[in-house]
Amino acid sequence: MSAIKIENLHKTYASGVHALKGLSFEIKKGEFFALLGPNGSGKTTMINILAGPTIKTSGTVKIGGTDIEKDREKTKMILGVVPQEISFDSFFSVNEVLILQSGYYGIKNNQKYIDEILEKLNLQDKKHANTRALSGGMKRRLLVAKALVHKPKVLVLDEPTAGVDVELRHNLWHYMRKLNKEGLTILLTTHYLEEAESLCTRTAIIDKGELVALQKTKDLIQSMGNAKKLTLTFGKKVSKIPEALLPFDPKKQNDHEIILHFETQDINKILKALESIKYPIVDLDLQGKKLEDVFIELTYNRNGKL
Ligand code: ADP
Ligand code: MG
Numbered sequence: 001m002s003a004i005k006i007e008n009l010h011k012t013y014a015s016g017v018h019a020l021k022g023l024s025f026e027i028k029k030g031e032f033f034a035l036l037g038p039n040g041s042g043k044t045t046m047i048n049i050l051a052g053p054t055i056k057t058s059g060t061v062k063i064g065g066t067d068i069e070k071d072r073e074k075t076k077m078i079l080g081v082v083p084q085e086i087s088f089d090s091f092f093s094v095n096e097v098l099i100l101q102s103g104y105y106g107i108k109n110n111q112k113y114i115d116e117i118l119e120k121l122n123l124q125d126k127k128h129a130n131t132r133a134l135s136g137g138m139k140r141r142l143l144v145a146k147a148l149v150h151k152p153k154v155l156v157l158d159e160p161t162a163g164v165d166v167e168l169r170h171n172l173w174h175y176m177r178k179l180n181k182e183g184l185t186i187l188l189t190t191h192y193l194e195e196a197e198s199l200c201t202r203t204a205i206i207d208k209g210e211l212v213a214l215q216k217t218k219d220l221i222q223s224m225g226n227a228k229k230l231t232l233t234f235g236k237k238v239s240k241i242p243e244a245l246l247p248f249d250p251k252k253q254n255d256h257e258i259i260l261h262f263e264t265q266d267i268n269k270i271l272k273a274l275e276s277i278k279y280p281i282v283d284l285d286l287q288g289k290k291l292e293d294v295f296i297e298l299t300y301n302r303n304g305k306l
């Protein structure tokens with residue numbers, strides 16, 4: 001049974017920006033799923049379509065098996081959304097924020113549950129504190145608490161750790177892990193690769209509104225495990241990439257550097273190729289590829305930004 005199923009989703013804003021271009025993927029119940037993408041790739045657009053404020057142009061979106069167009073109220077109840085921006089009405093206390101949010105979902109007399117959430121997110125001491133008096137980390141946790149008051153089955157977090165310090169980031173990871181272990185399905189958007197690497201079973205990568213990868217996170221990393229990146233530095237200006245290097249996906253870094261990509265089993269082929277070229281090699285730098293490289297290759301390089 002899928003928690004979220006998106007098929008051929010398109011969004012074109014009134015401005016003409018085509019933010020989502022036929023996005024399709026499915027998140028299963030209980031999964032901790034990462035959606036990675038650089039700024040402007042369409043992550044928030046996708047989340048806002050799931051959550052309601054943004055209307056899709058075409059395609060289908062099902063939450064918990066129900067089409068969002070068929071039963072908006074039902075699908076809204078299934079989702080809890082932690083938005084990218086922190087904003088609280090500064091007149092209210094932590095407890096009041098959560099009571100108001102419950103009211104928004106038509107839930108009354110849920111103080112006991114609110115207390116449980118506060119406990120789980122380590123905010124019980126701040127129950128009666130004004131939201132203005134909270135630290136950045138506490139505010140983030142209050143946003144998570146707010147997203148949980150109506151007992152959603154799927155929690156969607158839009159870059160919850162963007163711009164937060166390392167300690168708070170690890171803190172939030174701890175809470176997200178705990179919630180997922182307790183059965184909550186989590187969709188996390190981020191542009192931190194280590195976050196997907198450390199938390200998520202599957203990772204999708206989007207770029208310019210298109211899906212460019214979707215795999216188990218460890219397979220995504222492993223698929224690159226044998227791949228190597230070799231940076232060659234030449235003693236003189238390289239005007240044209242030598243023909244012998246062409247099989248190794250060469251990228252000219254600058255006038256003196258070429259980066260080659262190859263599988264470990266092709267090491268002898270590459271050594272032969274290096275021997276055959278006339279340019280003097282003055283330095284070599286060999287690296288294994290990481291998720292970071294995959295991400296950069298699939299996004300920035302594709303756009304010719306690097
Ligand atoms: P991300 O969350 O991955 O950074 P967004 O979904 O915010 O990406 O943006 C995707 C693209 O859509 C960008 O080009 C952005 O400028 C554009 N965009 C986002 N929101 C709007 C809007 N309300 N009106 C017009 N264009 C928008
Ligand atoms: Mg965003």
